[in-house]
Amino acid sequence: xLNRRSFIKKAGLVGLGTLLPAGPxxxxxxxxxxxxxxxxxxxxxxxxxxxxxxxxxxxxxxxERWEDVRDEADCREVVRSYLPPSGRLKRWxxxxxxxxxxxxxxxxGCFEVSRELYACTDCRASGSPVEFIAQAESxxxxxxxxxxxxxxxxxxxxxxxxxxxxxxxxxEDAANFYHSILxxxxxxxxxxxxxxxxxxTEATIRQLRLxxxxxxxxxxxxDHLQEQGYSEDEMRVAGLIGHRIGQQRLIDRHAxxxxxxxxxxGRGRVWSLLDEPVDWRPCQEVLWGAREGPLYSHRYDRxxxxxxxxxxxxxxxxxxxxxxHPLDVLLLRQQGLSHVVCxxxxxxxxxxxxxxxxxxxADHLIHVSVGPMDSLLLDDLLKVVAPYGDxxxxxxxPSGTSLGRLLQSEGSSRIxxxxxxxxxxxxxxxx
Numbered sequence: 001x002l003n004r005r006s007f008i009k010k011a012g013l014v015g016l017g018t019l020l021p022a023g024p025x026x027x028x029x030x031x032x033x034x035x036x037x038x039x040x041x042x043x044x045x046x047x048x049x050x051x052x053x054x055x056x057x058x059x060x061x062x063x064e065r066w067e068d069v070r071d072e073a074d075c076r077e078v079v080r081s082y083l084p085p086s087g088r089l090k091r092w093x094x095x096x097x098x099x100x101x102x103x104x105x106x107x108x109g110c111f112e113v114s115r116e117l118y119a120c121t122d123c124r125a126s127g128s129p130v131e132f133i134a135q136a137e138s139x140x141x142x143x144x145x146x147x148x149x150x151x152x153x154x155x156x157x158x159x160x161x162x163x164x165x166x167x168x169x170x171x172e173d174a175a176n177f178y179h180s181i182l183x184x185x186x187x188x189x190x191x192x193x194x195x196x197x198x199x200x201t202e203a204t205i206r207q208l209r210l211x212x213x214x215x216x217x218x219x220x221x222x223d224h225l226q227e228q229g230y231s232e233d234e235m236r237v238a239g240l241i242g243h244r245i246g247q248q249r250l251i252d253r254h255a256x257x258x259x260x261x262x263x264x265x266g267r268g269r270v271w272s273l274l275d276e277p278v279d280w281r282p283c284q285e286v287l288w289g290a291r292e293g294p295l296y297s298h299r300y301d302r303x304x305x306x307x308x309x310x311x312x313x314x315x316x317x318x319x320x321x322x323x324x325h326p327l328d329v330l331l332l333r334q335q336g337l338s339h340v341v342c343x344x345x346x347x348x349x350x351x352x353x354x355x356x357x358x359x360x361x362a363d364h365l366i367h368v369s370v371g372p373m374d375s376l377l378l379d380d381l382l383k384v385v386a387p388y389g390d391x392x393x394x395x396x397x398p399s400g401t402s403l404g405r406l407l408q409s410e411g412s413s414r415i416x417x418x419x420x421x422x423x424x425x426x427x428x429x430x431x
Contacts, residue, residue: 097114213257305344319363365392369394
């Protein structure tokens with residue numbers, strides 16, 4: 001139960017002015033909300049226009065374009081292109097991805113730049129490649145974005161586009177290999193048995209190109225890709241192999257007895273492999289060292305499965321479920337229910353980009369969680385869903401269940417009842 005103080009705080013945060021009391025407290029809460037809105041860092045944090053606005057699709061495509069350019073640029077390359085020969089950057093260490101050198105703005109030696117960001121601890125200059133160009137040439141962010149896009153398109157900057165091309169090839173080969181394991185190889189027997197118990201048909205496995213990676217042997221993919229001519233460095237950069245902390249032997253990162261779901265975009269390129277544990281066990285991901293790859297973490301945070309295509313998927317659904325479990329998506333799609341997606345990025349708590357994409361696919365989004373929602377998670381969600389108001393509703397399922405399991409046990413009528421029971425923000429705040 002929310003007390004009066006926390007209710008006012010949450011209502012002010014999500015912009016529910018009609019729920020706030022009149023007088024100084026309510027006004028202060030609304031001013032706080034306005035400051036939050038003004039503090040966004042630009043197009044990456046903006047939301048598409050209202051669904052009643054005919055320019056909503058154009059706004060969405062403009063935001064997506066901004067995001068693509070930012071993700072394709074290499075901030076280190078952008079900074080180097082503006083530095084004189086005497087101001088060269090150098091690596092922290094032979095294996096570091098960040099570079100250090102003189103600041104182009106205050107000329108101190110406190111400047112550091114990574115693939116995504118730059119920062120100077122002296123003059124406090126910081127940001128993405130777009131902000132760097134804007135500050136270096138006194139441009140607006142929109143003008144800097146256009147210049148960065150032109151530099152990439154003209155070949156003046158390479159960015160990470162070449163890395164992307166190689167990344168897609170190795171990911172495609174990895175997805176095909178894991179798919180063959182699940183379909184026919186002896187190492188996939190356990191995965192086939194599990195898929196059958198879950199109700200996944202062979203037709204679904206083939207249509208969605210589902211794969212399987214056993215826990216042992218733990219170098220199946222590494223050995224296969226080496227035979228195909230890929231180097232260990234290419235596999236590591238793609239995030240397909242790695243070594244656990246404290247160990248030096250390179251093994252398959254998915255070698256944990258998991259079903260694998262390839263995430264494609266509208267052009268059929270594989271961006272990621274979602275995993276669904278075949279047998280529950282403590283997640284081994286925490287045992288891995290830092291992940292390196294041509295994709296920024298921000299790019300992963302933007303992805304949902306299945307990936308939409310614009311404009312054909314714009315406002316395609318009346319309601320859309322946002323679940324955390326790939327298996328929910330598979331089971332609902334198998335029954336012809338396509339109005340469900342799940343986030344791909346590991347930072348599931350940061351849903352701004354995911355919500356923007358999902359809300360562009362439907363008039364109403366239903367955020368699905370399992371078990372009671374704690375106050376910290378609720379606070380984070382309210383910050384993110386604020387611009388959408390009651391277009392986003394919340395559905396809490398009992399612990400130990402899921403959308404997919406409810407569909408299997410009670411049928412599609414149960415899913416329809418769940419849609420009706422989802423609560424808007426206003427109801428959630430007063431629960």
